[in-house]
Amino acid sequence: MSSTDGEDAMRTMTDKATYDRLQKDVDTVKNDMSALADQITDVLDAFTGSARKQARRSYKQARSNVDSMMSDIGQRGSEALDAAQEAAGTLEESLEDAIVERPLAAVGLALGLGFLIGVTWRR
Template sequence: MPNTADTKSAAAAAKAARAEDEAATIQENIDRLRGDISSLAKSISRYGTEKTGEYTERASKAGKDIADVSQQTLDSLTEELNRLEQSLTSHVRRKPLQSLGIAAGIGFLIALLSRR
């Protein structure tokens, strides 16, 4: 018949074995979680790289579009200013005294406004 001390030591040994098994299971779970986290981090990194490339391409296209529109607007304004200059030159040649009077009047008004 087994004595009480042997039973207690066997129970303690069994309890210690279960604790070791549980610790091993916990360690395996932790290792699996580390692997999953590492895989997730790599996936997120790839996704971010892809999105960065996509957004860079979009921004580049938008920049080119803005540059094209700006150039077209600048060309249009340049043409309009050239037409206005030709019109003004033509008017000054047809009516030089009137043009001189208008320029003097504008100069006088600017001088009055700048004194105040």
């Protein structure tokens, strides 16, 4: 076993946390989109008679909300990606430092993790 197995395991854990965070953001966006769809439906219902002015204002507000939300989504996605890249870089540096400082312990840890993974996969 090489030291890359430990690195891969740590990256997988980091990727899982990042995935969970991104999934939560996606769920929030879905809820926001549903609310915006409801707003647009309300706008279309209001397009009768004297309510046209109000509907236009509501449409503009909904459009503004969509634009704002899309900007926010882009920013959140960029921030999440930056955080994931930074975490992966930090994790890699920490792992590399630990391996350089204690090579025998790192080899022992890699062998132990490999054994545990092998035993788990046999079942």
